[in-house]
Amino acid sequence: MQEIELKKWVSDKLMLLLGYSMPEIVLYVLGLSEQALSPAELAQHLEDVGLSASSKTRSFAEEIFKKVPRDKASSGLNLYQIQEREAMILARKQRTHTILEANVDDDDSVGDAGNRKCFRKRKIEEQEGDEKGKQVKRQIEERLGDQRENNNVKTLRRISRQEYLKKREQKKLEEMGYDIQDEEYLFEGVKLSEAENQEMRYKKQVYELAKKRSRESDNDMGEYRMPEAYDGEGGVNQERRFAIAKQNYRDASAGDEKKPFAEQSAWVEQQIKRATLNLKNHKNPTSDEYEFVFEDDVNHFINATTMDCDKFEVESPIEPNLVDEREALPIYTFRDQLLKAVCDHQVLVITGETGSGKTTQIPQYLHEAGYTKRGKIGCTQPRRVAAISVAARVAQEMGVKLGHEVGYSIRFENYTSEKTVLKYMTDGRLLRELLGEPDLASYSVLMIDEAHERTISTDILFGLVKEIVRFRPDLKLLISSATLDTKKFSDFFDSAPIFEIPGRQYPVEISYTKAPEANYLDAAIVTVLQIHVTQPDGDILVFLTGQEEIETAEEMLNQRMKGLASKIAQLVIFQIYGNLPTERQAKIFEPTPKGARKVVLATNIAETSLTIDGIKYVIDPGFCKMKTCNPRTEMESLLVTPISKASAMQRAGRAGRTGPGKCFRLYTAYDYHNDMEDNTAPEIQRTNLANVVLTLKTLGISNLMNFELMDPPPVEALLKALELLYALSALNKSGELTKIGRKMAEFPLDPKFSRMIVASDRYKCSDEIITIAAMLSVGYDIFYCPKNKKLLADSAKMNFHRGHVGDHIALLNVYTSWKETNFSTQWCYDNFVQVRSMKRARDIRDQLEGQLERVEIELTSNTSDIEAIKKAIASGFFTHSSRLLENGSYQTVKHPQTVYIHPTSGLSHGPPKWVIYNELVLTTKEYMRQVTEIKSEWLLEIAPHYYQLKDVEDSGSK
Known part of the structure; x- marks a missing residue:
């Protein structure tokens, strides 16, 4: 058995016998087992050191005695046992030696044959003892050397971390300054609101404080500081280091304050100052004085434009006019009636005109009534714009910081904290939460708002929460709609009562x-x-x-x-x-x-x-x-x-x-x-269901045909979604989720994007693939084209397509170039790239990188191997392949259809023979968007279960 496995086995046994285990105890037990001559002797030793005298101890002794190799007795000893054994050997050597008297002649001592035999035996034992002593000494030196090396590594890591944090702090400070400059440039000449002006002043104040803190931490703060081992610029140039060291000992006549032994004097003065008892009254700090927190100060500069809500905590007072506005809403009159209806019924359908206050007021009423004492109140919105704006409004009305008691969560953006009790989110985000919390145990109330929109996520939520409320009687479910057609919702939720809020509607001509x-x-x-x-x-x-x-x-x-x-x-x-x-x-x-x-x-x-x-x-x-x-x-x-x-x-x-x-x-x-x-x-009833089917399969819903939906989708759409997931290896022949499918479900992306990321692990290019996925997730507004600079904008765009690399690799080139300029805003202006789209792509990429660890995919880069990157892309989009025809159009391989490369593609002017595409869109023609060239044989390599040789055979005329 390997030494590591043996130690782990002993540790596990000690946990069962003692209830705890430590590395030192494991080594000690191994040492006892190596010295013992029998299992009974080992059991006695174990009982002597504290183990109970029981059959379990004796059984443990017998097992470990068999497992420990007898010819490697010294391998499991710790330092103290090695020293003890060395002492035993030395004592044995001393016992085998006799003191020779000075007056005895050497010839007499070895005169006869018997004495010579004893002498040789003693010499052999002495040599063996010396050899064993040298061996033990070497082992001790090796262990001490390893220990010193480990200590040195830890010290170097700590020093390296400190230097990294210093550089990172300065970098984040510069980024914060650039962001302020960007906003001033972008909004120059634009009339800003008072809230926006206040936010800009706040950012500048934080920036100035951070700069001041950085300067003061670098200067002499009146305390003694140990001189660093680096030169003035952080380097390791020996001559410059010694020159800087000598500066402290220059002659006082040079006109500076440095004197011989200045460092020692400074240290002594500092210690005296600290030791002196100060009985003066401390004055209260004025409003212009600030206290700086130095622990983990680097975190204060992480992305200041979207600063985490728990930094610089400031509670917003409730404005009096907001209270008046809340009380003026139509729903305010029905507050008590609504709370009683929620108390009496587990499921309630609420209808009222838009603007009556349903979205902003109902969660607040429930919070005030105490529903948040046993869980969060969640409110879903069909659009992320609504989730963000409503959360900001409710936070303002409650007088709290957005992200604290009130927060929002949308795809790739979570603005909540442990304090959050009112959570606004898109319906898609709640679906993602169901993957990790199928019973929604952290929620006491769930409000599905804008139910009349009937988005695909809302309809799926209807079916899921209907099942949840059946086994969670403590969960309150509210269905909110702005239309009067609420009977359909009531019937779906087992004739749930309807609560109507009369609107404040004026006549409209x-x-x-x-x-x-x-x-x-x-x-x-x-x-x-x-x-x-x-x-x-x-x-x-x-x-x-x-x-x-x-x-x-x-x-x-x-x-x-x-x-x-x-x-x-x-x-x-x-x-x-x-x-x-x-x-x-x-x-x-x-x-x-x-x-x-x-x-x-x-x-x-x-x-x-x-x-x-x-x-x-x-x-x-x-x-x-x-x-x-x-x-x-x-x-x-x-x-x-x-x-x-x-x-x-x-x-x-x-x-x-x-x-x-x-x-x-x-x-x-x-x-x-x-x-x-x-x-x-x-x-x-009119969209691709692949992502929905994958989500439902992940939730354990296998019988999709019998899953309750308010309006079931077309059977053909459901079957095509199952076929696609099977082709992507997300489902097996029985329709069950595979290991690949479970990994794909972890990513909040279209299944083809997720499959591309999972496949990147095979081709060792996960770094590049998550970048491409993030850029594709942003949409098609990466580039912009001013009408008066169309030629320049088109030329800048084509620079990223140089080499006929295809649209996917071009997006990778855009992000890589932006990253190399330290995410410069000016670079975006120069290359006609939308800076906000790039920042969003960066945020998405960071989150995808965090997901890689969850699905056990290593972050690897393979920038030079374009073919490997294209194969990874094709692993997700092999169902979207097409071949060039003689007339310049393309024909899709499966389900043949005539399509064209979109004019915005970098491959539109030099069409290759075989391509894969991101999606087909119908505008004036059937266009392929985001196109990349491939080789036909890749399709057989990547998807032999989907393509046959006859599908990908090239004809000379094509």
């Missing part, structure tokens, strides 16, 4: 167009200007389909306002959509400047998730972007489609929040009554 509009975007701009010129004060809300359309509309408004600037009042334009940075999202809630009118250009996020005060006019073109997926081809289409009647009513209702309003519908009354659907189709 609805106008239709006489004929359909040919260009609804242009019609919306004209309507905005007409309202601004002819209608009384009141802000305008315009519903558009997406970010690109919103930015186009803003540009059109600015162009048309230039010619009218001197004739009409100011028009302040704001945007709101899902990918907008948080600080820009908050601007829509700011009061409108006096003498101006605010225009908010929004997606359908403003239908129900957000309430913007001051809106009196709503312009509704009648369209939204809806994502649909063809389960057979996996082609996703983000198509502009007509909205439903329910959405149209929600949009009109935004105009009646604070007073009578008007809604201008840019479609005819006939279209509304005859062509529009009553409700929007649930997302679960």
Whole structure:
């Protein structure tokens, strides 16, 4: 048995016999067993040192006596036992020697043969003793040498860590300064709110304090400091070190304060100062004085723009006007009735108009009623924008720091702490939490808000929490909806009672167009200007389909306002959509400047998730972007489609929040009554289900066909999801989760992304693959292209595609180049790269790196082997492969379909024979996005279970 295994075995046995174990005790027991001549003698020794005289001790002695090798008696001895054995050998040597008298002749002592024989025997024993003594001495020296080496390593590690922390502190301080400079540059000339100005002043104050603390820690603080072993610049140049050392002993006539023995004098003075009793009264520090905390001070400078909530803790006082606003909400009148209904029923369906206070007030009422004493209150939102903004508002109303008692959690961003009792999160995040806590034991109340949105995650949550409340009678479940169609929710949850909150809805005048509009975007701009010129004060809300359309509309408004600037009042334009940075999202809630009118250009996020005060006019073109997926081809289409009647009513209702309003519908009354659907189709019936199926399988739900859903998905979509997961090796032939599948489920990504990361362990390139996955997760807004600098922007983008490497490797090149510049903001400006997208990619990558350890994947880098990186990518996207045709188009290998490389791809001008792609999108054509060249034989190597030789045979004409 190996020595390590033997020690572990002895340690385990000692734990059973004594209840504890230590390395010294293990070595001691091994030493006893090596010296013992029999198991009985060993058992007696063990009983003498404290083990109980029992059959277990005797059995332990017999087992260890058999396991310890008898020919290596010294291998398990500790230092003291070795010294003891050396002393025993020396004593034995002394006993074998006799003292020779000086007057005895040598010839007489060895005169006869018997004496000579005894003499030879004694000499042999003496030589053996010397040899054993030398051997023991060598063992002692080796052990002492190892001990000294270990001590030296520990010391070097400590010194290295200290030097690293010094450099890291300076680096983080520089990053903080750069962030402040970036914000000043970005918002130069932009009118900021008082809250934003206060935040900027706070950051600058923290930065100045940190710089001051760094300077003072480097200077002489009036205390003696040991001179460092390095030169003035942290190097190890011997001549410079000695030169610096001599500076303390220069002649006093040189004009400085240094004198001979200055260091000794400084040390003595410092000790006297500390030992002197100071009886003076301590004055209270003034407001301009600060106390610095030096322990773990490096943590204070980690990413100051998103500083952790437990740093610089400042409680926000509750503003009096916030209390008045809370009491003015429609829900306040029904507070007591609502709490009684929650107390009487485990499941409650709550309905009320958007703006009645459901999202912000109900969790606070439950907190005030004591529900947080036995668990958190969780509130889900379908969009991350809503989760962030609502959490910030509730924290402000409660007078607490965001991230303390009130926090939020979205994908790749967790702003909560151990103090958090009110937690706002996206429905997808709660699904991820269910993987680690299937019974949601840490929650006392769960509120699924905006249930009418019917996102895929919300529908899955309905089925899961319905099962949870059946075996957790202490869990309260609230289903909140802004529509009146709540009977369907009530029926699904076993006829749960419905609690209605009457809204504070003012009358809204609805106008239709006489004929359909040919260009609804242009019609919306004209309507905005007409309202601004002819209608009384009141802000305008315009519903558009997406970010690109919103930015186009803003540009059109600015162009048309230039010619009218001197004739009409100011028009302040704001945007709101899902990918907008948080600080820009908050601007829509700011009061409108006096003498101006605010225009908010929004997606359908403003239908129900957000309430913007001051809106009196709503312009509704009648369209939204809806994502649909063809389960057979996996082609996703983000198509502009007509909205439903329910959405149209929600949009009109935004105009009646604070007073009578008007809604201008840019479609005819006939279209509304005859062509529009009553409700929007649930997302679960029109999207890819692979991620959902993987999550349900991880939760132990094997019978997907019988899983309760409010609206079951198409059977074809469910079967295609199972086929894809089987192809990715996430499921076996029986439909059960594999080891690879469990690893994939740990990543909050699409299964193809997760499979790519798991495969990177095989190709030793996990560092590069998680970077690519993070960049892909950000979306397609990595680059931006100003119209007046299009050639420069295109040239900068193509620099990253140099070598025809493909879009995935180009994204890796972008991140690597940015990292090499120390994450420079100026580098992003120079290369037309979105700095905020890059920072988000960095945050996502850091979290993915943390997940690698959980799934036992080593972080390895293999930058030079592009082929290995491409194979890892293909391991996740081998189902998305296509070959080049003679006419320049491509044909997908499985389920043949004609597709094209997207014009934004770096491979669009030199199409390779074989490619894999990230996704298919349908716009003007069926386009492949994020394309990388591969070799056809890789498909057989990576997925022999999916492709046959005939599938990947190259023809000479292709």
